Amino acid sequence: MALELFGTKGCQFTAELREDLQWRGLEFAEYDVEADAGALRRMLELSGGQRTVPVLAEDGKLKQIGWQGRGCVVGG
Amino acid sequence: MSAVIEARHIEVRGIVQGVGFRPFVFRLAREHGLTGWVLNQEGGVRIHLEGAPSALSSFVRELPAQAPSAARIAEVKVEQTAARGYAGFEILTSHKAGRPTVPVSPDLAVCADCLHELFDPANRRHLYPYINCTHCGPRYSVVTALPYDRPNTTLQAWPMCPDCAREYHDPLDRRFHAQPTACPVCGPGYYLQGVGEGKSLEGAQGPEARGQQAVEQTAALLQDGKIVAIKGIGGYHLACDAQNPRAVEALRERKFRKEKPFALMVDSLETARDLLELTADAEALLTSAARPIVLVPARTPSPLITQSAWGGSGVVSAVAPDTAELGVMLPYTPLHHLLFAAGAPRVLVLTSANRSSEPIAYRDGEALEQLAGIADAFLVGERPIARRVDDSIARASPFGAQILRRSRGYAPSSLARLPAARPILAAGADLKNSLTLVVGGEALGGGHIGDLDHLGAFHAFEQTARDLLRMYELEEADLTVVHDLHPQYRSTGWAQSLAASSHLAVQHHQAHVASVLAEHGFWDRQVLGIAWDGTGYGEDGAIWGGEAFVGGLESGFRRVGHLEYASLVGGDAAAQHPVQAAVGFLRGLAVDFSRPPFNFPPRFAEAERMLEKNLRVFPTSSVGRLFDCAAALLGFTRAVSYEGQAAAWLEHQALQSRSAEAFAFGFGNGVWRYRELLEAVIEARLAGKPVAEVARGFIGGLALGLWRAAEQLCETHTLDAVALSGGVFQNGLLLRELAALSRTSRLRVLVNRQAPPNDGGISLGQAALVALRQG
Numbered sequence: 001m002a003l004e005l006f007g008t009k010g011c012q013f014t015a016e017l018r019e020d021l022q023w024r025g026l027e028f029a030e031y032d033v034e035a036d037a038g039a040l041r042r043m044l045e046l047s048g049g050q051r052t053v054p055v056l057a058e059d060g061k062l063k064q065i066g067w068q069g070r071g072c073v074v075g076g
Numbered sequence: 077m078s079a080v081i082e083a084r085h086i087e088v089r090g091i092v093q094g095v096g097f098r099p100f101v102f103r104l105a106r107e108h109g110l111t112g113w114v115l116n117q118e119g120g121v122r123i124h125l126e127g128a129p130s131a132l133s134s135f136v137r138e139l140p141a142q143a144p145s146a147a148r149i150a151e152v153k154v155e156q157t158a159a160r161g162y163a164g165f166e167i168l169t170s171h172k173a174g175r176p177t178v179p180v181s182p183d184l185a186v187c188a189d190c191l192h193e194l195f196d197p198a199n200r201r202h203l204y205p206y207i208n209c210t211h212c213g214p215r216y217s218v219v220t221a222l223p224y225d226r227p228n229t230t231l232q233a234w235p236m237c238p239d240c241a242r243e244y245h246d247p248l249d250r251r252f253h254a255q256p257t258a259c260p261v262c263g264p265g266y267y268l269q270g271v272g273e274g275k276s277l278e279g280a281q282g283p284e285a286r287g288q289q290a291v292e293q294t295a296a297l298l299q300d301g302k303i304v305a306i307k308g309i310g311g312y313h314l315a316c317d318a319q320n321p322r323a324v325e326a327l328r329e330r331k332f333r334k335e336k337p338f339a340l341m342v343d344s345l346e347t348a349r350d351l352l353e354l355t356a357d358a359e360a361l362l363t364s365a366a367r368p369i370v371l372v373p374a375r376t377p378s379p380l381i382t383q384s385a386w387g388g389s390g391v392v393s394a395v396a397p398d399t400a401e402l403g404v405m406l407p408y409t410p411l412h413h414l415l416f417a418a419g420a421p422r423v424l425v426l427t428s429a430n431r432s433s434e435p436i437a438y439r440d441g442e443a444l445e446q447l448a449g450i451a452d453a454f455l456v457g458e459r460p461i462a463r464r465v466d467d468s469i470a471r472a473s474p475f476g477a478q479i480l481r482r483s484r485g486y487a488p489s490s491l492a493r494l495p496a497a498r499p500i501l502a503a504g505a506d507l508k509n510s511l512t513l514v515v516g517g518e519a520l521g522g523g524h525i526g527d528l529d530h531l532g533a534f535h536a537f538e539q540t541a542r543d544l545l546r547m548y549e550l551e552e553a554d555l556t557v558v559h560d561l562h563p564q565y566r567s568t569g570w571a572q573s574l575a576a577s578s579h580l581a582v583q584h585h586q587a588h589v590a591s592v593l594a595e596h597g598f599w600d601r602q603v604l605g606i607a608w609d610g611t612g613y614g615e616d617g618a619i620w621g622g623e624a625f626v627g628g629l630e631s632g633f634r635r636v637g638h639l640e641y642a643s644l645v646g647g648d649a650a651a652q653h654p655v656q657a658a659v660g661f662l663r664g665l666a667v668d669f670s671r672p673p674f675n676f677p678p679r680f681a682e683a684e685r686m687l688e689k690n691l692r693v694f695p696t697s698s699v700g701r702l703f704d705c706a707a708a709l710l711g712f713t714r715a716v717s718y719e720g721q722a723a724a725w726l727e728h729q730a731l732q733s734r735s736a737e738a739f740a741f742g743f744g745n746g747v748w749r750y751r752e753l754l755e756a757v758i759e760a761r762l763a764g765k766p767v768a769e770v771a772r773g774f775i776g777g778l779a780l781g782l783w784r785a786a787e788q789l790c791e792t793h794t795l796d797a798v799a800l801s802g803g804v805f806q807n808g809l810l811l812r813e814l815a816a817l818s819r820t821s822r823l824r825v826l827v828n829r830q831a832p833p834n835d836g837g838i839s840l841g842q843a844a845l846v847a848l849r850q851g
Contacts, residue, residue, distance in 0.1 A: 012849065048617060050563030051572065052581040064615045065561060068632025069586030069625075070845055073559075073572060073579035 003028035003063075006043040007054040009035075011072035014054040020067075021056075028056075033074055040074065051075075082129050083112070083159040086136070089120040090150035091489055092143075094181040094224040096210025097121055098167050099252040100144050108135050111162035115169075116223050119516070126159045146184055146211060146365060148489065150518070167247060179520055180216050180224060180547070182485050183309050183465060185367040185408035187212035189250060194410050195417070200239065203288050204260045205411040206459060209250040212365070216488055216523075217310045217465045218256055222547055226255045230460040237262035256459075260287075264458035266307075266411065268293050271448060284453075288418075291411070294455045295418035303327050305429050305443060305451035309409055310465025310484050311436035312429035312443045314451060315341075317421040319380070321392045324425060328394065330450040332431060336718040337396035339369045339403040339467065341426040343416040348372075348404055351380045351391065351423065357472035366485025367408035368468035371401045371808075373731075380423060391423050398721075400728045401808070403469060408485075411457070428466055434532040435525065438464040463543055464536065466524050473808065474815035475827045480806060482510065482832055487523030488544075491830045491840050492594040494519050496847040498577070499550055501541065503559040503567040504839035505584060505612070507719065508832070509537055512839035513544045519594065519843055520544070524836060528566040538570065552576055556850050558842045560584055562613035580846050584612030585623040586633045587841030588801035591831045593629050594844035602628045603826070604636075604786055604795050609802035609834070610700030610720070611648050619644060621698025621802070622748060624785065626793045630848045636789055637746045644696040645683040651701070653715050654722045658705035659683040660696070661754060673761055676713055699778070699804050702750055706774045709757050710767050720803065727809050730775050733768035741781025748785065753777050772809075779813035783821075790823055797824040801841075803834040 005021065005028050007014030021028050031039035033053060043055050046062045052071035056064040065071065088097070093116050101114040101123055110127035125132060140149050186194075190207045193199040201207045208214065221228040226244075236244060240259050243251040251257045258264065267283040268290035285293050297304050301323040303316045314331065316323040318340055328334065342348050348362060352372040361370045374381055374396075381390045396402050405426070407413050416422065428436040429447055437443040438461045444454060469481035479486060491512070494500075500514040506529065511522040522540045526533035545552070552575045559571035561583045572579060582590075589605030592598075605625040614620035615635070622639025643660030644650050650657040655669075655676045662669065669676040687693055700723065707722035710729060716722050739756035742749045753774065760770045786798045805811060805827065818825045831837035 048563055050561065050581075050613075052561055062617050065617065066581065066583055066615055068627060068634055069583040069615070070632050070849065071561070071581045073581050075579075 002059055004057045005030040005054060006033050006039060006057070008032055008072060008074060011053055013067040013071050017054045017056065017067040080129060081126055081159045082132060083124065083126045083157045084132050084136070085155045085157040086123040086125065086139075087120060087153045088123070088139070088149060088151070091146070091148040091179050091181045092121045094210075094215045094219075094255060095146040096144045096250075096252070096254070097147050099210060099247050100142070101139075102165060102167055102247045104135060104138060104142065105165040108132075110135060111165050113162070113166050113168045115167075116225075118223060124157070124160075124162075126162055144211060146181060150490070150493070167253070179490050179518055180219055180222070180488055182366065182487055182489050183214045183217050184212045184365045184485065186410050186413065190410065191413060194413065200261075201259050203291075203414060204258075204263070205266050205291070205409070205414055205457070206256070206258050206263050207410045208254060208256050210252065210254045211250070213254070213256055214309055217461050217463065217484075218459070219547075220462050224255060229255050230462050231256050231258060231263075234258060234263050266290050266455060266457045269444075269454045269456055271452060271454070288414070290455060291414045292418045294453070295415055295420040297453055298415075298420045298424065302452040303330070303450065304453050304455055305447045306411070306415075306455045307440075307443070307457040307461075308411075310461060310463070311438035312447065313426045314429045314447070316425050318391045318395055318423040318425045319421060321394060324392050324394045327425060327427070327450075331427070334717040335397050335721065337399055337403060338425045338427045339405065340391070340395065341405050341407060341412065341424045343407065343420075343422040345406065347380070347422050348406065351375060351378055352402060352404060355472055357477060361470050361472060361477055362404070362406050364485075366468060366470075367405055368470040368479070368485060369403040369405045371403050371469065371471040371480070373400055374402045395425060398725050398728055400731045405467065411455075434530055435536040436464050436466050463540070468524075471808070473811050473827070475811065475825065476829055478827065478829055478833065480832050480834065481508075481524045481836060482521055482830070483523040486521070486830075488520045490518040491521050492519045492844070493517055493597070494594060494844055494847040495599060496843070497850055498556055499548075499554050500556045500558060500843045500846060500850070501545070501571075501574075501576070502839040502842035503557070503571040504842070505560055505835040506562070506565045506567055508835040509533070509567060510832075510836045510839050511537070511540055511544065512843045513548065514843050514847060515548050515550070519840055521831070521840065534566055537567070556580065556846060558582055558846045560587070560613065560838070560842070561615070578850070582842045582845045583615055584838065585609070585614075585620055585802065586625060587838045587845060588833075589625055589633060589799050589841065590629055590844040591837040591841035592799040592801050592826050592828055594840055595828060595830050596826055598797075598826070599629055599848065601797065602626065602631070602793075602795060604789050604793065604798045605633060606782060606786065606798060606800050607802040608699040608782075608804035610651060611696075611698055614697070619647065619694050619696040619698055621696065621700050622702070623697065624789060626789070626795065629844050632845065636793070637743065637748070637785060639697040639699055639702065640747045640749055640751070641695040641697055642701070642750065643687055643693045644698070644701060645686045646692050647694045651704070651716070651719070653679055654704035654708040655680040655713050656683045657701040658708045659687055660693070661702060661705040661750060663687065665755070665758070667758060673764075674709060674713075676708065703804070705754065706757055706771070709754070709761060710771055720806075723804070723807065726771050727775065727807050729768050730771035730809055731768075733766065733772040736769045736772035736776060738776030738780045739773045741777040743781060743785035743788065748781055753781070775807070775809050776813055779810055779817060783814060783817040786823065787821065796822065797826055799826040801828055801833050801837065805833045
């Protein structure tokens with residue numbers, strides 16, 4: 001099982017999801033979609049073009065958008 | 077010995093402008109022998125008072141208690157200050173400082189004093205359709221800028237005559253600073269304009285009659301079965317005689333509105349009682365100053381209702397086919413009263429003037445253009461409407477009065493206080509859109525806009541947003557903008573295009589639950605939230621609509637339960653066809669649904685094939701679609717012609733049965749299992765049980781299943797309150813069943829009262845979920 005976290009540095013909800021994953025002892029790869037254009041492209045493909053972060057993917061499939069119902073919007 | 081003189085500086089916040097508040101302060105100060113001044117300012121009203129300490133205390137005590145009925149005081153701040161030695165008390169002209177934060181008053185129904193003058197032959201406003209005073213009349217629909225003063229209204233083109241000016245400047249007069257004050261001598265009027273035989277604008281004739289003559293001719297046209305477009309407070313209505321089947325059918329045909337119920341206006345409470353099963357709560361709503369359309373069960377039998385569309389002289393069933401309720405309002409403008417007094421039929425269809433699904437027409441030229449071909453004549457008022465304001469819809473529920481569409485009489489007043497550090501603009505959802513602007517800690521609702529898939533509604537949405545920002549002097553860069561998670565929502569795209577200081581997104585169903593918490597001031601409480609509706613974009617990309625969450629406004633919510641996923645063929649488009657929505661829910665059952673008693677049309681088999689091929693299939697947890705499936709099983713196998721029709725039909729069927737045993741709808745491992753519920757419906761149907769009884773068993777089952785899950789989840793998570801929201805909770809029978817179940821429980825049930833439980837409440841929830849987390 002491979003977890004991937006797409007987020008941004010400034011987003012408080014990305015930070016909370018990261019904390020939750022760490023607290024649960026899960027391993028994951030994290031991408032900053034504001035710094036990494038390739039990661040942004042992959043995130044948009046995964047989530048049907050929606051621009052809210054954090055996005056969590058599992059085995060290359062969308063698992064969850066946002067954290068506890070909220071997220072930050074990444075500029076176009 | 078001279079008495080001690082002290083002074084107070086008082087600030088009053090809330091809806092205190094345009095409601096006669098300054099004259100009231102003036103009178104109260106004079107009664108207590110106090111001196112000083114009162115002033116409208118953008119934050120509300122500021123008062124400087126001087127006099128004996130006991131008189132000052134009495135003033136402060138009586139201020140909130142005796143305030144004008146239309147005022148809504150949010151806060152009164154009193155501070156000691158130095159006395160300056162004022163000789164008298166005066167009302168100072170408005171001054172402007174800083175950004176406006178005072179809520180504008182909603183539009184109010186004509187008051188008893190004005191009505192009395194309207195029909196008093198000796199009064200100078202006898203039969204004048206624009207009569208109003210500080211206690212009543214238009215506000216939001218006439219204000220063009222803040223502060224609310226005559227030059228900032230659509231009345232600015234009509235200079236007051238000496239008589240009106242005298243009343244306007246006399247602090248003891250009921251029209252003191254009543255901004256829309258006017259009379260037959262100086263003010264705007266109404267005229268009737270016919271449409272030529274060709275029913276086109278080219279055939280339009282000039283005014284046929286003015287003033288009372290126009291009113292009388294309109295009443296005669298309505299008597300004669302004609303359709304007349306009538307300008308109201310916030311837009312045009314289309315009116316016809318509700319007791320004339322041909323007129324009602326013609327209106328349906330011309331408006332392209334097949335089955336969606338029409339709203340009615342009745343001449344009096346007595347007529348309403350003949351037509352409806354009125355409770356005290358429903359009467360209170362009907363007669364409230366907001367005068368919403370109130371949904372009330374029709375009386376059966378009623379001297380005013382005929383079931384056959386072409387017989388008798390009663391209100392025809394074509395007005396609201398297949399629903400148990402009628403939407404009825406009482407007259408709220410002076411013009412409505414004049415029309416009934418001039419002999420208009422006592423039960424009128426009064427529906428928003430538009431072609432189906434477009435926003436209500438409110439500009440004269442636009443109305444004449446859009447409605448040519450629908451209306452036989454136009455009763456045009458000369459007072460311009462500053463912005464469109466639809467009729468509101470409300471109902472008395474077992475949990476108290478609920479607003480289902482929040483607009484005239486309520487907008488743009490505050491729905492809730494939110495402790496937001498900076499202004500927030502929440503874009504809402506795409507269906508039943510409404511916007512919320514949070515400014516000065518008040519969540520102001522911009523009113524019902526409509527379905528943004530229609531270009532006209534989308535334009536209205538953009539216009540409302542610009543209008544709110546302009547009125548409160550906000551720039552895009554001042555805003556935190558929040559929108560739905562749905563990437564394809566038009567409101568999402570629009571919100572993302574704003575040059576805001578930050579952009580956030582909120583999940584649809586969590587916004588529903590948050591709207592309830594915001595209204596109840598539950599900023600720091602953890603609750604169980606249950607959101608059931610037709611559709612919303614889920615965190616996992618699925619179509620959600622049967623959700624349970626644990627959380628609060630600051631922490632956000634965690635999903636702890638949902639309706640078991642079913643496959644939905646065609647995604648949101650399945651909402652148009654109950655049998656298409658049913659396919660995934662019925663998958664794998666060894667029943668031939670093309671045969672009696674089900675008789676599903678070929679669309680079902682086509683959808684089955686798509687499901688097998690996995691073409692355009694989406695997972696869904698939507699309770700709205702589960703309702704569609706049950707409706708299809710019980711006989712609603714055609715396409716719906718308006719949103720929520722199948723569910724309304726199902727409720728109507730269920731109400732024909734007094735009671736029935738609730739079908740099982742179990743909850744375990746975080747999932748409501750629909751399969752056993754639907755199997756019970758199918759079995760009962762195959763056994764020939766009456767449709768009404770089966771429908772009742774289905775709705776009863778949903779209520780019981782929800783309640784058992786709520787008790788279980790609240791125990792697991794140590795919670796004592798459950799918040800219910802989403803369009804499914806407009807179902808009156810479901811609410812009644814839930815109210816009965818909750819009566820013996822320690823759980824507190826919270827529902828929407830101010831914000832609509834449908835998607836009209838989403839923008840408030842979005843704002844609430846980011847207010848404490850603006851970053």
